[in-house]
Amino acid sequence: MIPFIIRRLLWMVVLLLVISFLTYIIFYTLPAADPAALRAGRQPSPELLASIRQTLGLDDPWYIQYFKYLKRLVLHFDFGYSYQNNISVKQQIFDRLPVSATLAFGAAVVWLLIGIPVGIISAIRRGTWMDRVAMGGALVAISAPVYWLGLVSLYLFSKDLGKFPIFEGQGAYPSTGSIFTNPQEVIPALIMPWFVLAASFAAVYARFLRGNLLEVMSEDYIRTARSKGLRERRVVFKHGVRSAITPIVTILGLDLGILLTQAILTETVFNIPGIGRLAFDAIQKSDLPTVQGTVLVGAFAIIFLNLLVDIVYAFLDPRVRY
Amino acid sequence: MKMSVRVLALAIAAALTLFAAACGSSDNGGGGGGSSKAEKAAGGEIKAGKKGGTLTYLAASDVDYLDTGQTYYTFGYMVAFATNRTLYSFKPNDSVHPVPDLATGPPEVSADNKTITVHIRKGVKYAPPVNREVTTKDIKYAFERSFSKEVPSGYAGAWFSSIVGTPDKPNSGDIKPISGIETPDDQTIVFKLKDASAPLVTQALVMPITVPVPEEYASKWDKSTPSKFDQYQSFTGPYMVKNDPTTGKVTGRVPGKSIAIVRNPNWDPKTDFRPAYLDAVNIEEGNDDLATASRRALNGQSTVCCDAGSPPAQVLKQALARQSDQVEFVPSGGTRYIAFDTKVKPFDDINIRKAIIAASNRDALRLTRGGKVLGDIATGWIPPGIPGFEEAGGLKQNVDLDFLAHPEGDPAIAKKYMLAAKQDDPSLPIDANGKWTGGEKLLTIATNADPGKKTAEVFQGQMEQLGFKLNFRIVPQDTLYTKFCGVPKADVAICPNVGWFKDFSDPQSMLDATFNGKNILQQGNVNWPQLDVPAINDAMKAASTVPVGAERNQAWAKINHMIAEQAPAIPWIWDKTASVGSANVNQVVNGYDTAHDLSFTSIK
Numbered sequence: 001m002i003p004f005i006i007r008r009l010l011w012m013v014v015l016l017l018v019i020s021f022l023t024y025i026i027f028y029t030l031p032a033a034d035p036a037a038l039r040a041g042r043q044p045s046p047e048l049l050a051s052i053r054q055t056l057g058l059d060d061p062w063y064i065q066y067f068k069y070l071k072r073l074v075l076h077f078d079f080g081y082s083y084q085n086n087i088s089v090k091q092q093i094f095d096r097l098p099v100s101a102t103l104a105f106g107a108a109v110v111w112l113l114i115g116i117p118v119g120i121i122s123a124i125r126r127g128t129w130m131d132r133v134a135m136g137g138a139l140v141a142i143s144a145p146v147y148w149l150g151l152v153s154l155y156l157f158s159k160d161l162g163k164f165p166i167f168e169g170q171g172a173y174p175s176t177g178s179i180f181t182n183p184q185e186v187i188p189a190l191i192m193p194w195f196v197l198a199a200s201f202a203a204v205y206a207r208f209l210r211g212n213l214l215e216v217m218s219e220d221y222i223r224t225a226r227s228k229g230l231r232e233r234r235v236v237f238k239h240g241v242r243s244a245i246t247p248i249v250t251i252l253g254l255d256l257g258i259l260l261t262q263a264i265l266t267e268t269v270f271n272i273p274g275i276g277r278l279a280f281d282a283i284q285k286s287d288l289p290t291v292q293g294t295v296l297v298g299a300f301a302i303i304f305l306n307l308l309v310d311i312v313y314a315f316l317d318p319r320v321r322y
Numbered sequence: 323m324k325m326s327v328r329v330l331a332l333a334i335a336a337a338l339t340l341f342a343a344a345c346g347s348s349d350n351g352g353g354g355g356g357s358s359k360a361e362k363a364a365g366g367e368i369k370a371g372k373k374g375g376t377l378t379y380l381a382a383s384d385v386d387y388l389d390t391g392q393t394y395y396t397f398g399y400m401v402a403f404a405t406n407r408t409l410y411s412f413k414p415n416d417s418v419h420p421v422p423d424l425a426t427g428p429p430e431v432s433a434d435n436k437t438i439t440v441h442i443r444k445g446v447k448y449a450p451p452v453n454r455e456v457t458t459k460d461i462k463y464a465f466e467r468s469f470s471k472e473v474p475s476g477y478a479g480a481w482f483s484s485i486v487g488t489p490d491k492p493n494s495g496d497i498k499p500i501s502g503i504e505t506p507d508d509q510t511i512v513f514k515l516k517d518a519s520a521p522l523v524t525q526a527l528v529m530p531i532t533v534p535v536p537e538e539y540a541s542k543w544d545k546s547t548p549s550k551f552d553q554y555q556s557f558t559g560p561y562m563v564k565n566d567p568t569t570g571k572v573t574g575r576v577p578g579k580s581i582a583i584v585r586n587p588n589w590d591p592k593t594d595f596r597p598a599y600l601d602a603v604n605i606e607e608g609n610d611d612l613a614t615a616s617r618r619a620l621n622g623q624s625t626v627c628c629d630a631g632s633p634p635a636q637v638l639k640q641a642l643a644r645q646s647d648q649v650e651f652v653p654s655g656g657t658r659y660i661a662f663d664t665k666v667k668p669f670d671d672i673n674i675r676k677a678i679i680a681a682s683n684r685d686a687l688r689l690t691r692g693g694k695v696l697g698d699i700a701t702g703w704i705p706p707g708i709p710g711f712e713e714a715g716g717l718k719q720n721v722d723l724d725f726l727a728h729p730e731g732d733p734a735i736a737k738k739y740m741l742a743a744k745q746d747d748p749s750l751p752i753d754a755n756g757k758w759t760g761g762e763k764l765l766t767i768a769t770n771a772d773p774g775k776k777t778a779e780v781f782q783g784q785m786e787q788l789g790f791k792l793n794f795r796i797v798p799q800d801t802l803y804t805k806f807c808g809v810p811k812a813d814v815a816i817c818p819n820v821g822w823f824k825d826f827s828d829p830q831s832m833l834d835a836t837f838n839g840k841n842i843l844q845q846g847n848v849n850w851p852q853l854d855v856p857a858i859n860d861a862m863k864a865a866s867t868v869p870v871g872a873e874r875n876q877a878w879a880k881i882n883h884m885i886a887e888q889a890p891a892i893p894w895i896w897d898k899t900a901s902v903g904s905a906n907v908n909q910v911v912n913g914y915d916t917a918h919d920l921s922f923t924s925i926k
Binding site: 038039040043046047055086092095151160169170171175176269272273277278281285 | 477
């Protein structure tokens with residue numbers, strides 16, 4: 001196991017290097033805005049532009065800029081400063097990471113709590129009205145774009161705009177504190193976003209689990225378990241669900257990693273100041289250091305959680321050995 | 323694609339005509355048709371308020387900078403003018419006539435227009451931790467730092483480079499003195515100019531570069547490149563961004579999230595014309611969805627919106643129908659236009675340019691932004707609220723030019739000019755009906771966001787009716803300016819989404835940068851048509867030294883007409899900014915920066 005983890009960690013470093021390089025190249029190739037010109041204001045003199053380019057390090061060839069960036073990152077864990085407001089990118093990312101993590105992990109809990117029971121019930125009650133209602137609902141949830149669902153939720157349920165004011169709406173996320181230090185404000189502000197973000201995932205997981213479970217329940221060893229006289233509940237949960245749920249762990253790890261940095265739509269609709277919003281704003285403003293920082297953190301999250309999933313796999317599935 | 327553009331144009335026109343009809347005519351503040359020759363003061367209404375209360379401001383984005391040496395955008399100005407004091411500023415209802423703020427009276431200008439003297443009032447103190455009284459040495463330092471590499475100002479070079487001793491390029495290393503700024507005593511500052519440009523420079527003394535900066539406090543932050551003073555800003559206004567009273571570290575700004583504005587304990591109302599009713603303002607950032615944010619403001623309590631422009635048309639229509647008291651309009655102080663690069667074929671031919679202007683339906687273009695309620699059709703380059711507007715003809719500037727006389731477009735006049743172009747140059751691919759038959763596609767760079775994208779699409783449809791084919795590309799607005807339209811070598815034939823808005827109220831500031839051939843830059847160019855007509859350049863040089871007043875206004879109005887004769891672009895809207903707020907808010911919008919004036923806004 002240990003050599004496997006070391007090998008994967010080394011690959012992680014290589015992957016992060018490749019990703020950072022690709023981000024740099026894409027930024028240079030695409031016709032993004034000129035950060036120096038943006039900062040120079042209107043009608044800037046060539047001297048002012050040159051001065052800003054020098055200050056931002058944009059007067060070096062791209063490979064020198066990239067090398068300097070990597071050097072700062074590796075030696076000092078320094079992501080640089082935003083072109084837009086001179087604020088440290090590291091500070092901005094770490095400031096917003098807990099927000100995105102709270103949103104992503106909370107939504108994951110919601111979608112697992114909904115998706116797994118619905119998937120199991122659908123599978124073991126296949127063809128009944130419960131199955132049809134559950135799968136019909138899942139289809140609706142998958143089809144509804146998250147921004148639409150978010151806006152509809154706001155207009156229906158938010159305290160300031162909603163027809164049935166129940167939950168805190170857009171802009172309710174507090175500007176200070178976290179779920180641990182300020183739970184009385186953070187949790188109410190996140191109830192709607194958690195459900196909105198979880199809706200399509202819960203539907204996908206329910207359908208996925210239903211399909212897996214149906215397949216597993218027709219396996220020989222399930223028939224053997226039943227023939228041994230085990231109770232149906234034990235057959236389903238101990239033998240069926242355990243096997244059917246294993247692939248879900250894989251996609252859960254990936255989904256969490258992606259969501260940590262890419263819950264852009266939910267964060268935008270509910271005005272939650274997370275990493276997704278930071279990345280989106282940075283792309284809009286051609287703020288390379290911030291784009292690069294958020295991409296690397298996102299890539300790290302996906303790769304790291306993927307590694308974690310692989311390790312968990314070994315415990316869940318006795319056939320897996322590293 | 324052709325069909326879809328036309329269908330879209332028709333749909334927008336139909337929908338927005340209904341909207342405009344529903345909204346009625348509320349062209350307040352436009353200044354058109356005034357009985358007086360003097361320019362009409364443009365701005366928001368001042369409403370009496372009562373003291374106290376906390377206002378919530380819903381913003382889409384963050385301020386650019388708190389540092390008054392660097393901020394250059396509307397939202398940054400809104401915060402800067404609430405938390406700081408400039409030499410001169412504007413009352414909300416008059417964006418034409420500046421009033422003394424730190425200054426005690428109007429600037430004294432020497433007979434040769436080369437020296438400006440300003441006296442400042444006593445008793446204005448900095449907020450903690452600086453606490454001391456403001457002197458003119460602080461204003462001198464503010465100018466000096468704005469010409470340094472550490473504090474790259476977006477406009478110092480453009481408007482103040484005529485001060486003796488200003489460097490050609492930003493100073494590096496320590497901030498260096500500017501010999502042309504003298505402070506004979508703590509209440510007097512003298513600006514010595516290289517040329518007779520005092521009329522322009524005096525008007526520019528309203529800009530945040532004139533906010534005093536205490537050297538003994540700021541210099542340690544100004545040693546960093548870029549300066550860190552932005553996070554330790556000093557404050558002189560009725561309000562301040564919450565800070566640590568010992569170190570001065572700004573604690574009330576969480577970039578991208580919020581700004582907490584509180585009262586400045588050292589502000590003395592006896593030294594200021596602002597009433598400063600509110601106790602505090604909480605700015606909530608990240609409200610990108612203007613529909614939701616504006617509805618929150620309209621239906622909520624003690625809330626105003628939005629920094630990112632007017633609410634969407636549908637929300638505005640509902641608000642005007644049901645909550646009209648909660649909507650405020652002010653002229654934006656600028657002109658939006660569609661620029662042709664006069665150096666790129668076929669726009670090097672003046673008759674082709676005139677033909678396209680004649681054919682364009684500017685009313686249809688205006689509908690893409692919300693119709694009549696959100697602005698007048700532009701007929702020139704001096705917008706409402708800028709001196710010279712009335713002298714230029716008010717809302718009917720340049721209508722003696724047939725190609726500009728018909729806002730809905732006139733195909734017959736367009737045909738006349740197309741055939742004239744053919745007569746002058748028979749090699750041009752123009753048929754007998756005055757239609758362009760050339761196959762080459764003209765590079766057109768449009769913005770990728772509405773409403774600008776819709777404007778460009780409608781214009782594309784109009785160009786296709788004349789037979790032109792466009793290589794139509796859409797990019798983010800910042801990219802449009804910094805990589806394409808602002809870079810002459812990019813050879814962009816048409817820039818349909820450009821516009822120029824005032825830095826301060828002077829006609830030169832509207833025309834010089836944008837149409838003077840001497841101001842064409844290889845990067846960051848804003849003379850988008852690359853217009854370079856010696857007669858216009860010379861007229862601008864002469865008019866720049868004319869003292870502020872009627873004669874100056876006449877001179878620039880004449881230049882406005884000379885530019886229109888060259889048909890470098892299609893001016894299509896002098897737009898207005900609509901702001902919305904809760905029923906219990908007395909919203910006051912300042913006509914200068916077209917944002918809420920936090921020092922006049924109050925809770926009912």
